[in-house]
Amino acid sequence: MVDRIKRHGGQAYLEAPFANKTINDFEKLCDRVREDCAKPGVKYVYAYWNQPDGLLHKNGCSSQIVKENLLALEASVARLASELDDSLIIVTADHGHIDNRQVWLRDYPKLYECLERDASLEPRVLNLFVKPEKEAFFVSEFNRTFGEDFDLIPMEEAIDRGLFGRSPHHPLFRSMLGKYLAIATGTLSIMTVDENLISMHGSLTEDEMLIPLIVFENGK
Numbered sequence: 001m002v003d004r005i006k007r008h009g010g011q012a013y014l015e016a017p018f019a020n021k022t023i024n025d026f027e028k029l030c031d032r033v034r035e036d037c038a039k040p041g042v043k044y045v046y047a048y049w050n051q052p053d054g055l056l057h058k059n060g061c062s063s064q065i066v067k068e069n070l071l072a073l074e075a076s077v078a079r080l081a082s083e084l085d086d087s088l089i090i091v092t093a094d095h096g097h098i099d100n101r102q103v104w105l106r107d108y109p110k111l112y113e114c115l116e117r118d119a120s121l122e123p124r125v126l127n128l129f130v131k132p133e134k135e136a137f138f139v140s141e142f143n144r145t146f147g148e149d150f151d152l153i154p155m156e157e158a159i160d161r162g163l164f165g166r167s168p169h170h171p172l173f174r175s176m177l178g179k180y181l182a183i184a185t186g187t188l189s190i191m192t193v194d195e196n197l198i199s200m201h202g203s204l205t206e207d208e209m210l211i212p213l214i215v216f217e218n219g220k
Contacts, residue, residue: 012046088215097199100189111138111142125183149184163183
């Protein structure tokens with residue numbers, strides 16, 4: 001969006017830790033937004049902050065450190081909004097979170113040996129490359145083992161259902177996908193790396209898909 005606005009002659013700014021390493025705390029991010037908004041003319045500012053995502057992964061949805069972080073972020077955003085004139089601020093997120101249980105795919109050798117390569121995407125939405133000669137066994141064994149916690153669907157069905165968005169897709173899109181997609185329906189995650197994360201995201205449960213929409217117009 002920032003690039004498109006600039007190409008059409010408008011003012012647009014991206015403020016984020018991944019774009020500017022000097023933005024290493026939330027107040028510095030807010031300061032950058034203040035500076036952008038103080039420039040003359042109409043402009044679009046996209047500001048991204050990477051918390052509380054990391055804190056949620058490590059500490060869980062109900063942890064005190066997450067609650068304190070959210071309260072601090074809310075206070076900072078409300079203060080920023082009150083200082084800006086003739087401005088519309090939209091606060092949202094890219095996903096929700098859910099506390100999860102974890103198992104490791106390698107601990108299920110009957111399933112693991114059916115794969116051409118490790119699963120990819122997310123521990124709660126697994127992109128599975130199944131060996132053709134093992135497909136029937138894999139589907140039966142996966143559903144027997146994880147059927148209460150995951151829906152296993154053919155990849156073409158997932159594409160047709162729009163789970164990867166609307167077409168047209170990138171030319172390499174289909175080559176990146178395996179034969180099946182396993183989608184978590186509860187709190188279980190299937191890990192492919194040795195990583196213990198208390199809270200996760202990526203699947204289709206309400207907690208993972210529900211995101212905030214907070215709007216400040218001229219500080220209110």
